[in-house]
Amino acid sequence: MVAHIVCVGAIYIDTVLTIPHFPIEDQKLRASKRTRRRGGNCGNTLEVLHQLVGTFGARQASLHLLSVLPNEHSADTEFIRNSFVGEDDQQPSVDINVTCVFRHDSQEAASSFIFWNEEKRTRTIVSINQLAELTVPEFILSATRVEDSKVDAGSRQWWHFEGRIPENTVQMIKHMRSTPHWQNAQISIELEKPEREEGLREIVPFADVIFCSKLWATTFGYTSAQAFLEHQLPQTRDNVTLCCTWGSGGATAVKKASNGIEWQSVEAWKSVHGERPVVDTIGAGDTFVAGMLFGFNFHSDDWSLEQKLSFANELAGRKVTQEGFGGLGRQMAASLDACQGCSTSP
Numbered sequence: 001m002v003a004h005i006v007c008v009g010a011i012y013i014d015t016v017l018t019i020p021h022f023p024i025e026d027q028k029l030r031a032s033k034r035t036r037r038r039g040g041n042c043g044n045t046l047e048v049l050h051q052l053v054g055t056f057g058a059r060q061a062s063l064h065l066l067s068v069l070p071n072e073h074s075a076d077t078e079f080i081r082n083s084f085v086g087e088d089d090q091q092p093s094v095d096i097n098v099t100c101v102f103r104h105d106s107q108e109a110a111s112s113f114i115f116w117n118e119e120k121r122t123r124t125i126v127s128i129n130q131l132a133e134l135t136v137p138e139f140i141l142s143a144t145r146v147e148d149s150k151v152d153a154g155s156r157q158w159w160h161f162e163g164r165i166p167e168n169t170v171q172m173i174k175h176m177r178s179t180p181h182w183q184n185a186q187i188s189i190e191l192e193k194p195e196r197e198e199g200l201r202e203i204v205p206f207a208d209v210i211f212c213s214k215l216w217a218t219t220f221g222y223t224s225a226q227a228f229l230e231h232q233l234p235q236t237r238d239n240v241t242l243c244c245t246w247g248s249g250g251a252t253a254v255k256k257a258s259n260g261i262e263w264q265s266v267e268a269w270k271s272v273h274g275e276r277p278v279v280d281t282i283g284a285g286d287t288f289v290a291g292m293l294f295g296f297n298f299h300s301d302d303w304s305l306e307q308k309l310s311f312a313n314e315l316a317g318r319k320v321t322q323e324g325f326g327g328l329g330r331q332m333a334a335s336l337d338a339c340q341g342c343s344t345s346p
Contacts, residue, residue: 007042009162014039038083044286051329166199225252269317
């Protein structure tokens with residue numbers, strides 16, 4: 001059975017400037033380093049997910065990005081397409097041709113300028129996106145193309161939503177839940193940005209897996225992941241799994257099943273060789289999501305909730321100790337080989 005995983009969200013081209021301290025208004029500041037790379041929650045998640053699928057020899061997977069991009073022949077789109085070609089790949093590992101919506105009159109992708117402050121180890125992000133957002137009819141058309149491209153009608157489907165434009169995302173998910181093609185599809189959603197809370201709360205009853213950020217929870221007055229998730233549970237469907245990452249406080253997950261409620265929590269990952277410095281936190285949450293999606297799609301039966309959570313938590317912990325996402329799959333494979341027999345080792 002092929003696992004078709006589609007991630008719906010925005011793609012950015014990030015320019016990361018490493019600076020000694022935060023800029024003072026109306027003064028000149030020299031950066032020590034500049035990095036240009038593809039960003040966006042879903043793109044990051046798919047990049048890491050592809051590594052995990054390749055490294056662990058999981059069953060066949062078909063990874064898709066559903067996003068709005070500029071003209072399909074533009075330099076920015078080519079940059080994004082090539083960003084999904086890994087070290088061991090000949091072709092892009094993530095399909096963008098079938099699912100993405102191309103704005104033919106535009107040449108520039110959405111962009112983020114990220115200031116990485118070495119003094120306080122903070123990041124400040126300034127974004128610009130002049131592409132018209134994905135509409136519900138465009139989503140339905142792209143989703144239908146994914147359905148038509150499947151070889152095996154019995155293939156597993158997982159749809160992950162960034163939840164970018166709440167009012168549109170609600171309609172997209174409701175459409176899927178009411179359409180026979182996607183009745184059995186699994187749906188996950190991110191609750192990350194508090195300013196989108198009013199619209200995204202409508203999605204909660206329709207999702208099978210919900211990923212929540214610490215920022216989301218603390219903005220509404222919660223001081224722990226468990227307290228926040230307890231408040232969310234009554235609003236969810238049966239068999240839902242909720243996850244909340246808490247930075248240095250680790251991560252918590254809860255599954256609501258017919259036979260009861262299961263809670264699992266893990267501490268923030270630390271290397272057996274000692275604590276590693278935080279190098280790059282950009283995409284840590286996206287990496288955690290990739291770890292959980294890998295567990296749900298490729299080890300749904302043989303990994304417990306605790307094992308899935310531990311795996312994703314370590315994966316995200318390793319990510320923040322390095323720049324970018326390269327080599328995370330190989331690191332996790334080596335870690336699991338070294339930890340055979342550990343109580344939480346998959």
